[in-house]
Amino acid sequence: MYAREKETVALMQNNLKRFRSKHTASLESMKAAIEEQFNDWKLSKAESSVARQLILGYSFQRIASANGKSVKTIQNHATSIYNKAMVNGRSDLAAFFLCDLFED
Numbered sequence: 001m002y003a004r005e006k007e008t009v010a011l012m013q014n015n016l017k018r019f020r021s022k023h024t025a026s027l028e029s030m031k032a033a034i035e036e037q038f039n040d041w042k043l044s045k046a047e048s049s050v051a052r053q054l055i056l057g058y059s060f061q062r063i064a065s066a067n068g069k070s071v072k073t074i075q076n077h078a079t080s081i082y083n084k085a086m087v088n089g090r091s092d093l094a095a096f097f098l099c100d101l102f103e104d
Helices: 003-022 024-040 045-055 060-067 071-085 090-102
Strands: none
Touching: 003 024, 024 045, 024 090, 045 060, 045 071, 045 090, 060 071, 071 090
C-alpha cells in the first residue's frame, strides 16, 4: 500500500472511531431496533446473520466464506429474508432501516 493510501485509510478509521464514540447510544438503539424488526419478520438466527451482512454490503461469496456455507445457501437465505421483509433486494433491505433518517 502506498503512503498516501495508508494515510487515507488511517484518516477514515479515525473518522469512524470518532463517529462511533460520539453516537454510541444512538447506534445501540438502532441496532436494537433492527434486531427487533428481524424478530417481527420471524427471521431465523441464520437469516438474521445473513441480513446483517447484506445490510453491510457484503457479497454472497464473502458471506458464504465467513459462515462456512455455500453461495447457493446464502442466496436462498437472502431470498427468504427479502420475502419475509417484503423488499426487492439488499438495497431495499438497507433502505428499510435508513430511509426515515433522511426524510424531512
